[in-house]
Amino acid sequence: MTTRAQLKANKANPDNLDINTTVSDLENLVGYNMKRAYVVIHKDFREALGENGISPPTFSALSLVVTYPQISQSNLARMLGIERSGLVSIIDGLEQQDYLARVHSPSDRRVQALVPTAEGVKAYHAMLATVQAHEDKLLAGLSSSEKSTLVKLLIKIRAAESQA
Amino acid sequence: MTTRAQLKANKANPDNLDINTTVSDLENLVGYNMKRAYVVIHKDFREALGENGISPPTFSALSLVVTYPQISQSNLARMLGIERSGLVSIIDGLEQQDYLARVHSPSDRRVQALVPTAEGVKAYHAMLATVQAHEDKLLAGLSSSEKSTLVKLLIKIRAAESQA
DNA sequence: TATTGTTATACTCTATAACTATA
DNA sequence: TATAGTTATAGAGTATAACAATA
Numbered sequence: 001m002t003t004r005a006q007l008k009a010n011k012a013n014p015d016n017l018d019i020n021t022t023v024s025d026l027e028n029l030v031g032y033n034m035k036r037a038y039v040v041i042h043k044d045f046r047e048a049l050g051e052n053g054i055s056p057p058t059f060s061a062l063s064l065v066v067t068y069p070q071i072s073q074s075n076l077a078r079m080l081g082i083e084r085s086g087l088v089s090i091i092d093g094l095e096q097q098d099y100l101a102r103v104h105s106p107s108d109r110r111v112q113a114l115v116p117t118a119e120g121v122k123a124y125h126a127m128l129a130t131v132q133a134h135e136d137k138l139l140a141g142l143s144s145s146e147k148s149t150l151v152k153l154l155i156k157i158r159a160a161e162s163q164a
Numbered sequence: 165m166t167t168r169a170q171l172k173a174n175k176a177n178p179d180n181l182d183i184n185t186t187v188s189d190l191e192n193l194v195g196y197n198m199k200r201a202y203v204v205i206h207k208d209f210r211e212a213l214g215e216n217g218i219s220p221p222t223f224s225a226l227s228l229v230v231t232y233p234q235i236s237q238s239n240l241a242r243m244l245g246i247e248r249s250g251l252v253s254i255i256d257g258l259e260q261q262d263y264l265a266r267v268h269s270p271s272d273r274r275v276q277a278l279v280p281t282a283e284g285v286k287a288y289h290a291m292l293a294t295v296q297a298h299e300d301k302l303l304a305g306l307s308s309s310e311k312s313t314l315v316k317l318l319i320k321i322r323a324a325e326s327q328a
Numbered sequence: 329t330a331t332t333g334t335t336a337t338a339c340t341c342t343a344t345a346a347c348t349a350t351a
Numbered sequence: 352t353a354t355a356g357t358t359a360t361a362g363a364g365t366a367t368a369a370c371a372a373t374a
Contacts, residue, residue: 024231025292026224030299030311031205033318035220036245038202040325041195056199057364060190067188074332081200086365088334102333110332110373128189135194141324142317147194150317153310154197160305161204221341238355250342252357266356274350274355 041138048134049127054093057082059127061090062116065100066124070113072105099123205302212298213291218257221246223291225254226280229264230288234277236269263287 026032045056054062057080064076073091077084091114094100099120105111116124139147190196209220218226221244228240235243241251255278258264263284269275280288303311 024227026227027319028315029295030303030315030318031202031209031220031295032224033315033322034198034202034205037318037321038195038198039245040322041198043325045195055363056195060196063188063190072332081203082364083366084333085335085367108332108374112333131193131195138324139194139321141320146317149313151192151194151197153306153314154194154201155191156305157201157303158197158204160302161207219340236355246341247343248356249344249358272351272355276356 041135044134044138045131048131054127058090058093059131061087062094062099062120062124063128065094065114066116066121069115070103072111072113074111076114094120097123205299208298208302209295212295218291222254222257223295225251226258226263226284226288227292229258229278230280230285233279234267236275236277238275240278258284261287 042056045059046053049059060080061076064079065071071079073087074084077087080087091100091102095102097120098117100114100116102112103115105113142150206220209223210217213223224244225240228243229235237251237255238248241248244251255264255266259266261284262281264278264280266276267279269277306314
């Protein structure tokens with residue numbers, strides 16, 4: 001017997017490879033599965049914020065600036081786990097959209113303190129709600145306990161870096 | 165009282181931001197945490213295979229070619245979730261290293277069947293063992309039950325794509 | 329000497345569009 | 352008309368190295 005789903009799979013898959021069950025050793029590697037899952041979540045994020053929406057790195061930067069007004073670019077880069085140089089164009093973009101301002105610190109004139117604008121704070125909270133809602137919808141198949149387990153494990157992996 | 169760990173944290177973090185506890189709304193977003201965790205795993209993968217080691221996409225392609233000899237490039241791209249065009253240079257690299265050969269299919273002369281060489285199979289199994297060992301070490305803080313839960317959840321997320 | 333922000337530069341990964349040769 | 356492989360091209364995202372201003 002051949003189900004409709006199998007017929008559909010075979011049409012997209014003329015070599016009759018069993019793409020819906022075990023594929024190879026890859027399925028047991030955490031890295032491979034994480035990459036594949038991240039691609040799905042990344043796509044969902046971009047769809048959530050639409051055509052001219054900000055990118056995940058830009059969103060993350062804005063989030064931290066809203067949470068920690070006056071943060072310096074160096075510290076922001078450190079918290080995001082990226083290089084200072086990479087942050088420049090991200091902050092440029094947020095500044096151009098009037099979501100934040102670079103303010104020279106009086107105590108250390110090398111530092112540009114990042115200060116969110118009222119518009120930036122407002123836009124951020126709207127975007128956060130949108131992103132959160134999309135993510136919740138995408139992950140509707142996971143119980144809330146599964147979701148918190150997942151986040152807990154992901155944070156544990158991030159923490160494992162420094163130790164190794 | 166100030167612990168040694170706190171002193172160290174403060175040195176790297178002059179603004180006294182509490183980078184070790186709750187950072188912001190980001191900590192609750194699955195996407196953000198997955199990206200951060202993937203960066204750690206990706207770095208570990210590159211370290212595992214060393215200076216001139218193959219990239220994760222190339223490794224994944226080789227894995228599927230070894231598992232499914234005679235697979236076509238189109239089907240391989242489909243299984244990897246990437247475009248056909250992006251696969252060309254990946255296969256070029258594997259062919260140059262004599263890990264596989266492109267063989268014209270007699271039944272359909274458009275198709276290049278991908279056939280692993282003996283050397284390719286051998287190299288693949290060695291790399292798989294190395295990658296697996298590094299990943300196990302990196303994830304030593306997770307129990308084997310946590311690891312399988314994680315993989316299960318990641319696969320569930322990948323499967324959620326088509327439905328949304 | 330060291331750090332902050334910046335620029336220049338390059339590399340990886342990925343996508344879209346168009347081409348060719350086959351079917 | 353449609354598909355397989357390919358090329359050309361472009362756009363994110365990220366890194367390294369070097370620089371000026373400041374500490």
